[in-house]
Amino acid sequence: MKRIVTATVMNQSGVLNRITGTLAKRRYNIESITIGKSENPGISKMTVVVNVEDDAQIEQLMKQLNKQIDVIKVADITDQAIVARELALIKVLGHAQTRSEIREIIEPFRASILDVSRESMTIQVTGYTDKIDAIIELLRPYGIKELSRTGLTAFLRGSQKPVTNLTAYSLLK
Structure with missing residues (x-):
């Protein structure tokens, strides 16, 4: 199943390489990936469309991304109202x-x-x-x-907060 994952990351050299390396090591199929500067200097936003087999696999993916030192926040926005x-x-x-x-x-x-x-x-x-x-x-x-x-490239519509069962991981960072 196709999932849309957004990540807020530090705008530093090698971030994209580390993220794609993490996905490749775990054999996730990236359908598309976009990244660009955000409204905050030094912060970039990334949208990854990835194919996963089940909810457990997307949960594992989000945990792996949250472990990355340059990642500020990760959210699966697939089932939410988004602008894409x-x-x-x-x-x-x-x-x-x-x-x-x-x-x-x-x-x-x-x-x-x-x-x-x-x-x-x-x-x-x-x-x-x-x-x-x-x-x-x-x-x-x-x-x-x-x-x-x-x-x-996508983000949540309006002033929604991402709904994930991994929200606590991003709050701990």
């Missing part, structure tokens, strides 16, 4: 005769055209993973020349 987005850049073969068709396809997705050349169009789309997957499938028949996705 992914960005995709899609370069599609787009000759003059197909450009209007491609524009019609991307309009309902609120995607935008970033670049146009004689042979291709570069499209930017943001949204939840299912939306990104859907537009890619609709554009595939036109010929996708290049595709780059950021992976999911």
